[in-house]
Amino acid sequence: MGELRKDPVVDRWVIIDPQRVERGALFQMEEPAGRVEKPCPFCQGSEGETPSEIFVLGEPGRKPNDKGWWVRVIPDKNPILRIEGGLERRAEGMFDLMNAVGAHEIVIETPDHYGDWSSLEDVQMRRILETYRARSLDLRNDRRFRQVMVVKNHGRAVSLFEHPHSHIVAFPVVPKGIEEEIQGVISYYRRKERCVFCDILKEELRMGRRSIFESRGFLAFAPFASRFPFETWILPKRHSPDFGEIKGEEIADLARTLKATMGMAFQTLANLSCSLIMHTGPLHEYSRPEYHWHMEIVPRLSKVAGFEWGTGFFVNPIPPEEAAARLKGERTSV
Amino acid sequence: MGELRKDPVVDRWVIIDPQRVERGALFQMEEPAGRVEKPCPFCQGSEGETPSEIFVLGEPGRKPNDKGWWVRVIPDKNPILRIEGGLERRAEGMFDLMNAVGAHEIVIETPDHYGDWSSLEDVQMRRILETYRARSLDLRNDRRFRQVMVVKNHGRAVSLFEHPHSHIVAFPVVPKGIEEEIQGVISYYRRKERCVFCDILKEELRMGRRSIFESRGFLAFAPFASRFPFETWILPKRHSPDFGEIKGEEIADLARTLKATMGMAFQTLANLSCSLIMHTGPLHEYSRPEYHWHMEIVPRLSKVAGFEWGTGFFVNPIPPEEAAARLKGERTSV
Numbered sequence: 001m002g003e004l005r006k007d008p009v010v011d012r013w014v015i016i017d018p019q020r021v022e023r024g025a026l027f028q029m030e031e032p033a034g035r036v037e038k039p040c041p042f043c044q045g046s047e048g049e050t051p052s053e054i055f056v057l058g059e060p061g062r063k064p065n066d067k068g069w070w071v072r073v074i075p076d077k078n079p080i081l082r083i084e085g086g087l088e089r090r091a092e093g094m095f096d097l098m099n100a101v102g103a104h105e106i107v108i109e110t111p112d113h114y115g116d117w118s119s120l121e122d123v124q125m126r127r128i129l130e131t132y133r134a135r136s137l138d139l140r141n142d143r144r145f146r147q148v149m150v151v152k153n154h155g156r157a158v159s160l161f162e163h164p165h166s167h168i169v170a171f172p173v174v175p176k177g178i179e180e181e182i183q184g185v186i187s188y189y190r191r192k193e194r195c196v197f198c199d200i201l202k203e204e205l206r207m208g209r210r211s212i213f214e215s216r217g218f219l220a221f222a223p224f225a226s227r228f229p230f231e232t233w234i235l236p237k238r239h240s241p242d243f244g245e246i247k248g249e250e251i252a253d254l255a256r257t258l259k260a261t262m263g264m265a266f267q268t269l270a271n272l273s274c275s276l277i278m279h280t281g282p283l284h285e286y287s288r289p290e291y292h293w294h295m296e297i298v299p300r301l302s303k304v305a306g307f308e309w310g311t312g313f314f315v316n317p318i319p320p321e322e323a324a325a326r327l328k329g330e331r332t333s334v
Numbered sequence: 335m336g337e338l339r340k341d342p343v344v345d346r347w348v349i350i351d352p353q354r355v356e357r358g359a360l361f362q363m364e365e366p367a368g369r370v371e372k373p374c375p376f377c378q379g380s381e382g383e384t385p386s387e388i389f390v391l392g393e394p395g396r397k398p399n400d401k402g403w404w405v406r407v408i409p410d411k412n413p414i415l416r417i418e419g420g421l422e423r424r425a426e427g428m429f430d431l432m433n434a435v436g437a438h439e440i441v442i443e444t445p446d447h448y449g450d451w452s453s454l455e456d457v458q459m460r461r462i463l464e465t466y467r468a469r470s471l472d473l474r475n476d477r478r479f480r481q482v483m484v485v486k487n488h489g490r491a492v493s494l495f496e497h498p499h500s501h502i503v504a505f506p507v508v509p510k511g512i513e514e515e516i517q518g519v520i521s522y523y524r525r526k527e528r529c530v531f532c533d534i535l536k537e538e539l540r541m542g543r544r545s546i547f548e549s550r551g552f553l554a555f556a557p558f559a560s561r562f563p564f565e566t567w568i569l570p571k572r573h574s575p576d577f578g579e580i581k582g583e584e585i586a587d588l589a590r591t592l593k594a595t596m597g598m599a600f601q602t603l604a605n606l607s608c609s610l611i612m613h614t615g616p617l618h619e620y621s622r623p624e625y626h627w628h629m630e631i632v633p634r635l636s637k638v639a640g641f642e643w644g645t646g647f648f649v650n651p652i653p654p655e656e657a658a659a660r661l662k663g664e665r666t667s668v
Contacts, residue, residue, distance in 0.1 A: 002414075002415075002416070002433070002434030003431050003432070003433060003434055004431060004432045004433070004434050004506065004507065005429065005430070005431045006429070006430040006431065008428065008429060008430070010510070011510070011513075012510045013507045013509070013510070015414055015415065015434050016434075017414065017434055080336075080349055080351065080649050081336075081349065082336070092558075093537045093540070093541060094342065094533055094534070094537050095339065095340070095342060095537070095558045095559075096339070096340040096342070097337050097338060097339045097340065098337070098338045099336070099337060099338070100336030100337055100338050100349050100350075100351055149644075149645055151644060151645070171647070172338070173338065173347045175347070175645040175646050175647040176344070176345070176346045176347070176645075176646030176647065177644065177645045177646030177647070178645070178646075179345075179646075180646065199428055200428070203427045203428050203429070206427070207427060224426075224429045225429075275644055277644030277645065279644075296644060298644065310483075310485060310511065310609055310611030310613075310630060310632065311483055311485070311509040311510075311511045311512070311611065312509050312510030312511030312512075312513075312514065313505070313509040313510065313511070315414050
């Protein structure tokens with residue numbers, strides 16, 4: 001019989017039901033056609049085709065917008081939020097609105113068009129994370145912004161560009177997904193005087209059945225109430241509300257954890273498309289010490305039905321215990 | 335410049351940005367292949383291929399599970415929640431779970447394999463709504479259930495079966511999507527001593543720019559902070575938390591409103607796939623008088639990116655004012 005499981009952070013119930021008929025189709029990825037492949041504007045030597053860079057890690061003595069970079073950050077040409085202008089908060093009848101002001105940057109993660117997070121060198125993975133940290137710290141100087149998020153889309157089903165890249169977005173409001181987590185974290189803290197993410201971490205380390213990879217500073221695991229097949233969370237062991245406060249040795253640990261976790265995902269799920277979202281606390285007076293930053297990896301295996309959108313109720317045919325076992329290459333009897 | 339708009343019910347900010355490049359692709363629907371077409375187990379004469387009916391509207395004197403029905407309700411063969419067994423609420427370490435017990439029924443809406451909500455006769459559309467009401471009222475007699483939802487998926491992108499049908503699901507918990515609305519409604523009521531949906535209704539009637547179709551008892555309109563292109567809400571003018579309390583003359587009005595609204599959608603958007611979700615209040619001690627039942631229609635035009643899933647932050651390239659104008663066949667200068 002299927003189970004109803006409750007996410008302890010946001011109190012969302014999920015159906016976990018390994019008897020669903022849709023299971024069969026889950027392991028066959030689509031191969032959608034038509035996107036920007038090589039040569040591409042993100043490749044070394046095409047620097048002139050992109051907007052001017054905002055930030056770069058590269059060889060000493062390199063000239064701006066020239067070759068010799070390791071990681072390069074540029075403004076998105078088609079940003080979801082625009083950097084210019086004021087917010088102009090206002091009402092329209094009973095409704096509230098403001099201008100879509102914010103920042104939207106692209107991190108070109110490597111000059112290697114075919115690099116991916118499982119095959120990049122350790123040093124390169126660290127540079128990507130250092131870039132995320134540097135941009136997170138810089139963007140908070142703009143006091144219009146309340147939240148910075150990093151989103152990486154990998155694979156044909158979710159990304160138009162093949163060349164490895166990620167998005168950094170600064171919002172003038174706190175996105176609903178983070179606000180919900182904050183409310184859940186505060187409510188749990190009031191009841192228990194403990195962080196719910198710290199408790200989850202201890203529980204997953206103790207149980208082990210859902211853990212996927214452990215490094216000194218991080219645990220990757222399949223969450224108890226996974227909404228999606230092979231959903232994976234990466235939690236830092238040290239409680240901190242803010243990814244921007246990550247330390248040098250933690251960056252090295254996280255780089256190793258991400259490489260290993262993505263490697264297992266690519267091994268288990270052919271043609272995987274997935275989204276990787278950094279969940280970090282809001283900025284300035286909106287920050288909450290109870291929050292615990294983390295990363296969520298959402299594989300795009302199944303189509304999300306109208307039912308899930310409409311109800312906020314997810315049906316997941318792969319129990320997280322099975323997902324963890326499969327990712328670790330263990331035989332499963334399920 | 336794009337706008338950030340806040341949904342007044344659940345306080346969710348949405349980016350409305352008609353300059354997005356994705357706009358172009360929105361009006362070209364995909365035509366996915368491979369689903370159950372004619373002859374199908376939902377057609378007249380195939381009654382033996384389905385589980386035994388639970389409820390039926392049909393010709394007087396008709397025998398059970400025989401021809402002569404107008405609307406027929408059967409259990410889903412692959413239910414997301416199963417009717418048998420107890421909930422057995424329990425803990426697993428720090429986590430909460432229970433058995434996936436509930437009800438999952440299929441409403442076969444018409445014997446006509448090719449019928450759709452814009453072309454059905456008025457009387458048939460009323461029978462469908464009467465069936466929803468009858469099942470809603472019957473399912474609440476099972477005290478394990480806290481919520482009944484009706485979901486209709488139309489079109490190839492969201493439904494495996496071509497024959498017109500909808501789902502009725504009874505949950506032992508309140509789905510997150512409804513719980514969020516309840517919290518929003520309560521918080522608004524505390525501040526204003528008014529229902530937020532009643533206020534929205536008045537505002538949309540006054541402004542008119544986002545209204546799509548008005549009948550005596552209902553208004554169809556594109557909501558101010560639409561998450562999706564051509565998202566449409568249908569609100570009853572009479573405040574009531576519970577669809578089950580709908581009156582006979584309101585059923586007639588709603589039937590007319592749905593037919594007209596779906597007709598405009600099919601006219602405007604070729605090969606439309608969409609989901610139609612009944613948002614009604616929870617049952618028994620979980621019901622709240624502040625709630626206002628309604629229907630939400632979510633066209634499935636654009637792929638939802640990982641960004642939206644991860645952040646709860648939606649980017650919509652079709653402003654609802656433009657959506658309403660297009661649906662009504664007005665020329666737009668946008």
